[in-house]
Amino acid sequence: MAAVLIPSFILLMCFWISPSLQHISEAEPLVSFKNSVKITKGDLNSWKIGTDPCGGKWFGIYCNKGLTVTGIHVTQLGLTGTIKVDDLKALPNLKTVRLDNNLLSGHLPNFSKLRGLKSLMLSNNSFSGEIPDDFFKDLPRLKRLFLDHNKFVGNIPSSIMQLPDLEEVHLQGNKFTGKIPPLSDVNKNMKILDLSDNLLGGEVPESIPNRKNLTANFEGNKDVCGKSINIECKSVEVTPSGQITLPPTTNPESTHASSIVYAIMLALTFLFTFFIVVGAIKRRKKKINAEFRMLDKERLSDLEALQVKVPEPSKNRGGNMDVGSTKKGGVGGGGGGGGGGEVGGGMSDLVMVNNEKGSFGLPHLMKAAAEVLGSGSLGSAYMAVMANGLSVVVKRIRDMNKFAPEAFDVEMRRLGKLRHPNVLTPLAYHYRREEKLVVSEYMPNSSLLYVLHGDSGEYRSELTWATRLKIIKGVAQGMQYLHQEFASYDLPHGNLKSSNVLLNENYKPVISDYAFLPFLEPNIASQTLFAYKTPEFAQNQQVSHKSDVYCLGIIILEILTGKFPSQYGKGGTDIVQWVQSSMAAQKGEELIDPEIVKSTDSMQQMLELLRIGAACIASNPDERLDISEVVRRIEQVKT
Structure with missing residues (x-):
């Protein structure tokens, strides 16, 4: 009997120990990968031999049910050097490699292994050279390929178009030449094909425009032609090297007459297309209004009831908006919570990322009484009351289109791991190509912007000196946490202002709409994020962690003075110029909001906070305080 029990016990121990040993064994190839590149911005110090990559502390590492590594997401760290793909072969369950927005160069590494x-x-990145035609033939499970905005040349590999599961291809912003390869009948799933801004030529293969549900972009390739893009080919030939051969010249008079006819046809086509587009926009607008008919607490039932995905461990996975609330009630925003769920087909479901407030689905949301809270640069916000009594905010965010569904899901789940008392976490999201929904908890005391400036200052008297100090401390501590968690980001928050500081029933502040920079295209980010209104961006087109510090300084001064900053938009007071000139003239006391001066004798503490705020808004970013120093000094201020 003992002879049987001992082997069974040993087998049981092996069963319990082996996952941890596998984790540690997967650390070695990851550290080898780290050592093969140079990190010029940030670090990967959390990657250490002898520690568990799936323990939740390795930056940029994602695991399947906490068992094995499935994703490497190392972006915006200024990586240079040569990637050793052979090291990654030791990760048997690796599904996603994401190294975008770095400084990697040279030929495309052999990821086909x-x-x-x-x-x-x-x-x-700066990858360059030609890609062998058969490069992708050994990647039969590939679904998403992003090689855009590099320096690739030569023909587009035909093996890309022959992958059976491929759904999304981004090759824009390179120097590919030659003809566009046809899309194989083997592939039935292609949804996005972006070949814009290359040097391609010749006729668009019929296999592409004939494919249903495929959105293709060929703009910026002046020699591409075909019926699908309304450009007649006229016997233009493209050699394999990309050289263009034009047809023989024709009689000038004939050419002139043809040009007139062509111009007339083009004008008619334009008008016809214009009316079609206008009609489509009107129909789309009507549809959207029907989907979210939320004014006057109407029901959300017009939106299609879709399947819900409740949390489960992540599997095979690789808004910014600025709402000036029109009603007293918080506008929730970015952030995260734990949880998971497979990304649904077509993203036709509500994905829970934080079930601390309970789980719910889109059908529950559709049946909830709801009302409009406000709208901003990226979308609108609505408040809804769920059947269990939970009040939530639904943000409809436009222009968050940089990521495909899988990448978007990965980023949302990264946010979902955050935990801080002054950082708002989302509860769920819904992905659509044209817009995203982000659901978060409703904050009953609305935003700091509203309490300070809304409804003719009706609620401003509730912001006593002690409450304002609590808000400033909470915001600063939340920002310090974000700067630690997103140290590799140029802008850990990016859109800090009083409309994105929400207040709970006890006026505890929570920060929303943070870490959205990676979701946005650069041109959208520069138009919508408040950090891009800092002096360094206006002068040098640059942003950094110190840009967030500048935004924090604006909030500190806004709270102390009670003035609406003109930096947020038209109207208000140029709070930067006013504070700097008054401080230089030793008139700091005149800056403090009379509402708090009359009820306390804490003027010296207020002036100290004023000095801290002024030190955050220096024109030169190098002269501003670090976020850690800001927090240290604020925590020393007492009521």
């Missing part, structure tokens, strides 16, 4: 890869994202 990673046969289980589903997503390869290398956008915005």
Whole structure:
């Protein structure tokens, strides 16, 4: 009997120990990968031999049910050097490699050795050279390929178009030449094909425009032609090297007459297309209004009731908006919570990322009484009361289109791991190509912007000196946490202002709409995020962590003075110029809001906070305080 029990016990121990040992064994190839590149911005110090990559502390590492590594997401760290793909072969369940927005160069590494890869994202690097035609033939499971904004040349590899599961291809912003390869009948799933801004030529293969549900973009390729893009080919030939051969010249008079006819036809086509587009926009607008008919507490039932995905461990996975609330009630925003759920087909479901407030689905949301809270640069916000009594905010965010569903899901789940008392976490999201929904908890005391400036200052008297100090401390501590968690980001928050500081029933502040920079295209980010209104961006087109510090300084001064900053938009007071000139003239006391001066004798503490705020808004970013120093000094201020 003992002879049987001992082996069984040993087997049981092996069963319990082996996952941890596998984690540690997966650390070695990851550290080898780290050592093969140079990190010029940030660090990967959390990657250490002998520690568990799936323990939740390795930056940029994602695991399947906490068992094995499935994703590497190392972006915006200024990586240079040569990637050793052979090291990554030791990760048998690796599904996603994301190294976009770095400084990697040279020929495309041989990622075809990673046969289980589903997503390869290398956008915005400096990879160059030709890609062999059969490069992708050994990646049969690949679904998403992002090679855009590099320096690739030569023909587009035909093996890309022959992958059976491929759904999304981004090759824009390179120097590819030659003809566009046809899309194989083997592939039935292609949804996005972006070949814009290359040097391609010749006729668009019929296999592409004939494919239903496929959105293709060929703009910026002046020699591409075909019926699908309304450009007649006229016997233009493109050699394999990309050289263009034009047809023989014709009689000038004939050419002139043809040009007139062509111009007339083009004008008619334009008018016809214009009316079609206008009609489509009106129909779309009507549809959207029907979907979210939320004014006057109407029901949300017009939106299609869709399947809900409740949390489960992540599997195979690789808004910014600025709402000036028109009603007393918080506008929730970015952030995260734990949880998971497979990304649904077509993203036709509500994905829970934080079930601390309970789980719910889109059908529950559709049946909830709701009302409009406000709208901003990226979308609108609505408040809804769920059947269990939970009040939530639904943000409809436009222009968050930089990521495909899988990448978007990965980023949302990264936010979902955050935990801080002054950082708002979302509860769920819904992905659509044209817009995203982000659901978060409703804050009953609305935003700091509203309490300070809304409804003719009706609620401003509730902001006593002690309450304002609590808000300033909470915001600063929340920002310090975000700067630690997103140290590799240029802008850990990016859109800090009083409309994105929400207040609970006890006026505890929570920060929303943070860490959205990676979701946005650069041109959208520069138009919508408040950090891009800092002096350094106006002068040098640059932003950094110190841009967030500048925004924090604006909030500190806004709270102390009670003035609406003109930096937020038209009207208000140029709070930067006013504070700097008054401080220089030793008139700091005149800056403090009379509402709090009359009820306390804490003027010296207020002036100290004023000095801290002024030190955050220096024109030169190098002269501003670090976020850690801001927090240290604020915590020393007492009521």
